[in-house]
Amino acid sequence: MFQQSSTADLGNVPLAVARVIQHLSRLVPGKMDRNAFFQILSRQLRLLFNYDRFCINLYDAEREFLNLFTAADGTVVESLSNTRIAQNTVAGMAIASRKPVVINDLASQDVGDTPLPLASVGLNATIALPLILNREVIGTLHVSFVRQPDNVVEILNFLLELSPVLTTFLFAVLAEERSSANGNRDPAPPDASGSAPLVDRLLETQDMARVMSVARKVAKLHIPVLIIGETGTGKSMLARWLHRSSPRRAANFVKVNCPSLAPTLFESEMFGYAKGAFTGAYAKRIGRIEMAQSGTLFLDEIGELSPDMQSKLLQVMEENSFERVGEARSIGVDIRVLSATNIDLEKALLEGRLRRDLFYRLASVILRLPPLRQRKNDIPILVEYFISQFSRQWDLRPPRLSRGVLGDLCNHDWPGNIRELRNVISRLLLHSLDGAVTESFVRDALHEWEPSAETEAPAPASPEAVPAVEGRLLHVGAGSCSGPALPTLEENERAHILEALRLTGGRLSGPRGAAALLGVPRSTLQHRLRKLGITP
Known part of the structure; x- marks a missing residue:
């Protein structure tokens, strides 16, 4: 959940715009990095009003393509391709009209053959603005909501005032990247997923x-x-x-x-x-x-x-x-x-x-x-990354994991690999809202879907085996786990999907659906359901 913040500043649009510009201008003396630019911008917008998803698209007019500028802030829409054609999209509507597009009921929109991806994850309202420089549309800005806010007119007026200056900053970021590339330096920008x-x-x-x-x-x-x-x-x-x-x-x-x-x-x-x-x-x-x-x-x-x-x-x-x-x-x-x-x-x-x-x-x-069970050194890196990711996404204070908890995570076999680890970390963070993340809770989370409750779990690593660095996480040396024979991957997958369906009441899509819980697109989940013969 994002913290509730005051929207009083939007009553004075010029002052709000000036504050955002002031923070963005800090990038000018240093390198104009797209990731830093987007993070500063999203942080400032969130201080002014509450949104559920914010993103920027770059527009290739020659080929009529949209390219995601960097990872969206907030709700993840996995069915959206990072590169896609502009036709039959909300962005395409803003580009064609060169005017803002405000939609308060995305599920009822008919701009193509399939439902809008935003609606499939529970987002019902959106504002899209074209970013225009020298009479050319170079991109689009989007803020989306589960429920249209009462002050949508104030938000729109603010974004209209901000967009010309924002477009100039955006152009400077892109120019810096082109300059680095022409100088035979590999800019190595983050990919569109931000990973x-x-x-x-x-x-x-x-x-x-x-x-x-x-x-x-x-x-x-x-x-x-x-x-x-x-x-x-x-x-x-x-x-x-x-x-x-x-x-x-x-x-x-x-x-x-x-x-x-x-x-x-x-x-x-x-x-x-x-x-x-x-x-x-x-x-x-x-x-x-x-x-x-x-x-x-x-x-x-x-x-x-x-x-x-x-x-x-x-x-x-x-x-x-x-x-x-x-x-x-x-x-x-x-x-x-x-x-x-x-x-x-x-x-x-x-x-x-x-x-x-x-x-x-x-x-x-x-x-x-x-597989992840053969990459023990990767587990602490992934744990730290997912904790940071979910903490930012849900506006939570990152919990400190004890060495015993990290030892349990490092010694688990992870039949679902990185995707399973991601789901477990999300459950740990949600649990941390009610209390400390204990070794007992972690073991229950790790072995909840094992076929037999009497199966002996791997012994946790001793605290000495998982050293700390700056009070946080450190790489753990590669090791092996011994124990009873594991169920097959298909059996684990079936049990994992059935449990997700149980927890979500059979719902497949949306932010509270099984696909979101499992961290996969709805189409992938539907394919696996058919292959495994599961009827939701």
């Missing part, structure tokens, strides 16, 4: 040394890379790092969640379509492949594509071209393809679920991400 600092720390640990020794070599090349590993090991994170470390980093990184692609919509989603190609195609649509032009296309969970979709994808990779639906003109494509999967490759190839010719195209290099 670059975490990535850099995780990829430097001893347990990741073998993987990264290969990743650093292939990052500079244009060859396809296949990342394999269990669910939740950070395959998407590594793919983003490969893109950021490649010569293509200035272009788009486009992620495709393969399980969410319906076979009937594959061609229109991947290739796009021409105006009038079919009923309802009122305007040209750019597909995911064209969005990744000169950049990187990341195919997440490639093993879930049907054989027919695999064949069409293979044809694009072989011919380096494609045709939009409804057009006979071939469009050349220059992209690097990264892919990831958690399936048993040998079994999938033998059974024909994964085409061998496509596999050979995708797997010029294979990077195998080890």
Whole structure:
């Protein structure tokens, strides 16, 4: 929860704008870093009024793309791609009209074929403003709410006054990045999920040394890379790092969640379509492949594509071209393809679920991400990161974890890997509102979904085994846990999903739904439900 703050300052709009500008101007003497810029801005806005989500999009007018400037502050909307076409979006409405857009009932809006992503996570009202510089729209600013505030007119007037100056600051940040790039310095900006600092720390640990020794070599090349590993090991994170470390980093990184692609919509989603190609195609649509032009296309969970979709994808990779639906003109494509999967490759190839010719195209290099139970050094880093992330998101005081609690976390096997750890940390922070995070509570949280209550839990690490640094966390040496045989991953996943459905009353979407609790997009959860035969 965000702390309630006074909105009295919005009664004096010039004074409120001046205060924000004063804080932003502190960036001028130093480097104009986009992450620092966004953090200062979001902090100042939150002091003036309460919002549930704030973000800035950059607008590429030539290709009609929206690119998320940096991670949004507040509610996470995982179904939103970091790079997407502006058409049929609230941002697109603001860009087309060049005027503010205020919507107080997002669920009732019909700007496309599917519900607005903001509405799917419980956000019902939003304000969107175009950011205009020299008569050109360079981006959009958005503040969204679960419930439209009573002082929405005051908020709108404030944002209208702020936006011209804010646009100038935004342009300065982007100019600084371009200057750094032209000076042959690798700016290494945070990726759109805001996870670059975490990535850099995780990829430097001893347990990741073998993987990264290969990743650093292939990052500079244009060859396809296949990342394999269990669910939740950070395959998407590594793919983003490969893109950021490649010569293509200035272009788009486009992620495709393969399980969410319906076979009937594959061609229109991947290739796009021409105006009038079919009923309802009122305007040209750019597909995911064209969005990744000169950049990187990341195919997440490639093993879930049907054989027919695999064949069409293979044809694009072989011919380096494609045709939009409804057009006979071939469009050349220059992209690097990264892919990831958690399936048993040998079994999938033998059974024909994964085409061998496509596999050979995708797997010029294979990077195998080890599970979290083999990366004990990463656990304290992730714990500290998630505590900081949730504390900022919910405006909580970060709890101090005892060495015994950290020892229990480090000695757990984490069958759900990083995603499971993230969910456990969120529960620990919520529990800290009622009292201290005790070892007993942590053990209950860790072993709640084990098949037998009588199963003996791993022995906790002694306090001496988990030293402290500045009163907080320190890396823990790699170790191993011995104990009884674990249930299979599928059994754990089934139990995990069923428990999430129980806790949320069967609700799938929204901030209190099972998808949010599990930390996955709703489409991914629906796919897993079908695969496991679970009826919510």
